[in-house]
Amino acid sequence: KFFNAFEFISSMSSGFDLSSLFENK
């Protein structure tokens, strides 16, 4: 599924997912 390294990084890294800034606020 993650044959592309960037696909893997963007899918798996919570550090690059800023949606948590808006959650539980």
Next chain:
Amino acid sequence: RQNSPRTCQYVDLARLAHDSPFSVNEVEALYELFKKLSCSIIDDMLIHKEELRLALFQAPYGENIFLDRVFDLFDEKKNGVIEFEEFIHALSVFHPNAPIEEKIDFAFRLYDLRQTGFIEREEVQQMVATILMESDMTLSDELLNLIIDKTFADADSDKDGKISKAEWKAYVLKHPSLLKNMTLPYLKDVTTAFPSFIFNTEVED
């Protein structure tokens, strides 16, 4: 309107709205979020790295290469804190209506860990290895190298071992799913997400 005691000093909300995809009311709603984030550890109306870490990872301590890059890109003045104006500038890029060029550029700068102007193989290896470690996953060096090789075979058109901004742009336009983290649907509806802005607003969009 400026220097209102309830708002960030010297910040012109109308100017911020004018220079971003946000309306004045949306900027005010984002100010409600900013207040929460910037007062979570140190009550000074500035977002410190620990506060961003707490918001993103629910933990105020611990090294994280991604957090460092995100924080650096928000901190335009490079003074170690994120001010409200910087917060709006950075979040503008994540708006669903922001130009794709801005998203491509921001993502490139995120992945350019060493800030050399290129995404280098070692940087990609480091990011993948970090995620594997964080996720308690294991991958053989052989398979990891195969994945990196395949990625660079697709992205590094001139085969110089590093991805330039032009190569990155061509690559993500072929693989737009790589930009999915660069759009936050929440930003389309921030006044609903942070309705408390209505108690402080001085304008009606």
